[in-house]
Amino acid sequence: MTAANTSAPQFVILFGAPGAGKGTQATLLAEQRGWVQLSTGDMLRKAVAEQTPLGKQAESIMAAGQLVPDDIITNVVTAHIETNPLQLGYLLDGFPRTVEQAQGLQEWLEKKGYKVNALIVLDVDEQKLIDRLLGRRACANCGKGYHTSTGVPKACTQCGEEQITARKDDNITTIQERLQIYHKQTTPVLDYYASRLAVAHIPADTTIEEVKDAIAAVLPL
Numbered sequence: 468m469t470a471a472n473t474s475a476p477q478f479v480i481l482f483g484a485p486g487a488g489k490g491t492q493a494t495l496l497a498e499q500r501g502w503v504q505l506s507t508g509d510m511l512r513k514a515v516a517e518q519t520p521l522g523k524q525a526e527s528i529m530a531a532g533q534l535v536p537d538d539i540i541t542n543v544v545t546a547h548i549e550t551n552p553l554q555l556g557y558l559l560d561g562f563p564r565t566v567e568q569a570q571g572l573q574e575w576l577e578k579k580g581y582k583v584n585a586l587i588v589l590d591v592d593e594q595k596l597i598d599r600l601l602g603r604r605a606c607a608n609c610g611k612g613y614h615t616s617t618g619v620p621k622a623c624t625q626c627g628e629e630q631i632t633a634r635k636d637d638n639i640t641t642i643q644e645r646l647q648i649y650h651k652q653t654t655p656v657l658d659y660y661a662s663r664l665a666v667a668h669i670p671a672d673t674t675i676e677e678v679k680d681a682i683a684a685v686l687p688l
């Protein structure tokens with residue numbers, strides 16, 4: 468094992484069920500700290516939109532709410548970091564979500580002399596998760612997010628695009644599959660890390676601002 472590297476970037480995992488707010492909080496933290504947000508869901512959606520070989524393979528898996536194979540996704544993440552090196556920190560959003568992915572990440576980090584510095588779990592009641600996902604909308608052009616509970620404009624307030632749509636996997640059947648997979652395949656990742664670092668649980672069914680403050684309290688600048 469390589470000795471710990473003192474100038475190493477920080478690696479923080481944002482963990483939680485679909486709709487827990489991982490993407491929302493990772494975006495805020497990345498802006499605040501000048502870190503890089505690594506969302507495996509966003510990377511895969513981009514690959515699907517561009518119909519790359521990865522996107523073609525992932526498309527039906529994602530539509531069914533299942534997981535893309537572990538070796539593929541671990542390689543996607545580590546290759547992305549290799550091509551964006553020397554950052555202050557990386558916010559891992561949606562990865563690792565199996566024990567095999569956590570092991571793959573750990574092996575790669577150890578080779579580099581890096582480590583996972585913190586793991587933050589966003590805890591949200593299941594009905595609230597479903598409401599958040601069913602109401603989520605995004606601009607088809609610039610990706611700006613909206614929610615039906617707070618109102619969806621006729622045209623995007625950022626770019627003027629009129630197509631503001633729901634994600635394909637935000638329907639009740641796929642949401643239920645995603646939640647089941649989270650409980651069966653993703654929550655064991657918490658046991659994997661329990662002996663390695665302090666896992667911080669944040670009650671995340673409060674407002675976006677309150678969750679942001681709670682994260683800042685366990686992850687000081």
Ligand code: AP5
Pocket residue numbers: 483484485486487488489490491492507508509511528529530532533534535536540560561562563564568599600602603604612613614636645671672673674675676678
């Ligand atoms: P991914 O995109 O990662 O989806 P997910 O984990 O299901 O998470 P979401 O993006 O749906 O939710 P989130 O927690 O980011 O919540 P958000 O901030 O958006 O993955 C999609 C698919 O890709 C997977 O199903 C799988 O097929 C594949 N995949 C991805 N990673 C993979 C991996 N590592 N291995 C294998 N396959 C992988 O918030 C949701 C909504 O709630 C938004 O509208 C937001 O505005 C709102 N909201 C957030 N916080 C609050 C709050 N505090 N109060 C009120 N509203 C809030």
